[in-house]
Amino acid sequence: MKPARFTYHDPAAIADVLALLAEHEDSRLLAGGQSLMPMMNFRFVQPAHLIDLNRVAELGYIRADAGTLAFGAMTRQRQIQRDANVQQACPIMIEALSHVGHRQTRARGTIGGSISHFDPSAELCNMAALHDAQFVLARKGNQRTLGFDQFARGYLTTAIEPGEMLQEIRLQRWAKPYGFAFEEFAMRHGDFAICAVSVLLTLTGSGAIDAIAIAVSGVAPTPQRLRGFEAAARGQMPGHALCREAALQAAAIEAMSDAYTTAAYRTHLARVLTYRALEKAVARFKSQDMT
């Protein structure tokens, strides 16, 4: 479990990173290293060049604008968890992050690293889907911004091209007050989720659904929004019937299977967790316990 030979670069500025990326076709970016280092030790990936982003200070920031919450790709998960702006503006992020690995891994792990790796179970990918995230991709002399559906290509696959770097992630903030919930099932605390479901919603004065977003991750190769349900739910009164309807929609997602987890179990979890998440988000909205 020793990596194959590679050349190590540790640039200090974004421009230097992009220059190195342009120069070395067979290269990988090292962010927090919580996935890449084991993959290199297993020799699953053997890049000729490793470009370490840990000295690039300008990639670590959190900016709260009117409509968005923007994260520099190298912002540590632990830093996001402890950020007062995020705690105030986007409490569901804090709840989601509490499931991301362990405190030790969060101290190293970054939002950009997690989203670039794009594990189907990753909580931060779920958050990106839920918040209609935009992704700023940079290459030498060029930049583009993609929405979630353009960015998410498949299992562990994003639209990031060779020579490109994920520079910033922008979440679309919801105006308060809103209800939220993040429900996850993992075998042990901190494990990759088998399934996670997140909900954001607002209710009208009469208690009907005003706006709602539901993201289900871990089931399909990429996080899925329940768009059909979200559209149909507007104006409906939340209760058992609506929670059940959401659950059935989540259960309709075509699920993956592997040696450990069947498609049927993933589908089952999507179903029960969606019910629970929606129920909890409604209750929170109603109790105004949304800080």
Add this chain to the structure above:
Amino acid sequence: MMSEKSFGTSPKRKEDFDLLTGRGRFVDDIVLPGMYAAAFVRSPLAHARIKSIDASAALAMPGVHAVISHHDLPATLRERRLPLFVPHPTLTSRMQHALAKEEVCYVGEPVAVVVADNRYLAEDALHLVEIDYEPLAAVSDCKAGARPDAPRAHADLESNVVSRMLSSVGDIDAAFRETPHVFKEEIFQHRGGAFFMECRGVIASYDAVEGALLVYVSSQGPHRIKRALLDLFDLSDTQIRVVTPDVGGGFGPKGSFYAEYAAIAACAMMLGHPVKWIEDRRENFVATHQERDQYWDVEIAVDAEARIRGLRGVLTHDNGAYTPWGIVLPWISVATVPGPYIVPAYHIELRSVLTNKVMATPVRGAGRPEGVVVMERLMDRIAREFKLDPAEVRRRNFIQPSQMPYNVGVIFRDGKQVVYDSGDYPACQDAALQTIDYDAFRARQAEARLKGRYIGIGIGNAVEGTGLGPYEGAAVKVATNGRITVSTGATPQGQSHKTTLAQIAADQFGVSIDAIRVETGDTSKISQGIGTFAARTAVNAGSSVHLASVKVAAKAKAIAAKLLDVREEDLELRDGYVQLAALPGGPGAASDNARQVRKSLAELAVVAAGMPGFAMQDGAEPGLESTAYFTAPQSTYANGTAVVEVEVDIETGRVTILRLVLAHDCGMLINPMVVEGQVMGGVAHAIGNALFERMLYDDQAQPLSTNFGEYLLPLATDVPRIEIVHQETASPLNPLGIKGAGESGTIPTIAPIIAAVEDALSPFGVRILEAPITPQRIVELLGDAALGRTR
């Protein structure tokens, strides 16, 4: 000033300062001059014929010193196979070569070894060694492998069933004929591996001047490794020294002799440089022994009062590809089933089946947890059929303390009948039940169900043969400067031997444990040794330390009595002196008089060593020292009861352990804190085995679980606070009344977790006849009920 008895108290561990301040020394901490690093080329296929090996590209790499495969090995290693530790007449043994010869029989089997300047280069070179394999059909599942038409795990085997052994007591046919109450179960159990924190590792260094081989190895006993190397290399006893430094966990599989050890020793001898091999975690998953699969098809006959008349069935055991421990593991399972219960007739056929997987050898508990699961699942079945409380069914069947010693009749793996020496099984269960407030549980359960919560309770009772022979010695020596050293072949892997053995010696010398140096795991320090496994060290080494210390203390008194002209019986050992003992009822122990009339251990050791030119006084044996090899007539039997309360989330299948009580009797406690640590670690193992740990293979015996993201050990968040109740029934079989404790947390505890999950799900009629049980499996068993509110 040391006056109180240390035995039975909990002083801080002697080991901790070094370990906590980075002064521990593990194999990988050892760096010898000119040392090379090795990496193994391992079979990627579960069963194949080796057609050719081409190492030329690897050898051409700068920094690579050798690529050694079977045909390059010294002649004795080509002719001989690894030793079989415990032969058995029913066993057709299959032993491994140091490096595979023509056929590979499991994924991970060593085929060649690359020696290079460092491990990075060695791993680069591994990928350049080209091996042409002809794939052969593989045996993945042991039950399928036992069928006559199954492919063979070795090409030349007549049958994969390499042992059929009957364990038979009483008239089994009569037992089943005479009662209509017969219940049958098919139980599948899987235990994973040991997964110690420190993987295996070995360094071999050959001194061509002395013709001597020095081996550092992370093991559970260097003496047996030395014996194996002596056999394989044809060297004389003094030519091999094996040392085991600090060890980061063993749990059984580090007690085996592995092909890698022989191969690395050969590399060092062939290259004239020390060679180090440190197992990495991926290798650990494919090449370190595991415990794995057992299928039990059993039935139990009980009378109208729910008392057992007979138990019979078949155990099909997954042995893996070779038989390094013979049939020890499944044999222990079979001998454990009767447990604390009266089983008048017993008949189990053990079928040990070769599969194309890494070898199955004992992991903490060593087949006993599986035996307990079988018996306790049957007990719960009887309770359900008779509508009796599970605790009551057990009470009706317990062996009573008045029946001790109790002959179970089954032959244990030491070749002797299982005879329980002592213990109070009904009292142990009662203690556990009281602690968890068992009587009130059904009310708690009913109340929880009203709130949509499903809680359940389970009971597991076990009797464990501990302190297995033949012996473990101790050499106790007072140096001429007064320093006291205890040397033993026992080899700690976290069991605190340096503390507990020092406590035993300290009581004879009247000193603090800090004054006793304990040396373990070095074949140059004591001639004979067996090692630390099977909860045997406290009993065997502990008794030897006691006996040797008693002798040395007596010798010190004898010499002092002569020098001081007093009677031996008036003397005592205290704080490094032999002095006049305080008179009973006198004013304090160390009177002025006593202090004046005394001799230091250093002075006495000098006298005992003799003076050049002078004869030894009265023909005394030289040296203030003694070596003892305590050997017990048979195993001593510890027992325990685990009671577990769980909650199951029926919609996700998640199991949460709410309470876990473990009452146990390991005889007299040397150090309660150490015993509790052993129990807690053992319980964590059981929780892993019950709920998490699964070593998956595909149908071609390709291992699928090869890292800790796939193979789940219990985390701190999965292990509840463990409530421990000690009972102390002195064993009559050794001078200190000790029984073993290293496995007592594991053995009874898988069964009650499974039982508690089943109990929680009883409204849905779910039956659980497998371990581990996962959330996914629970949801499958629940069927539509798991849809819960989404139905």
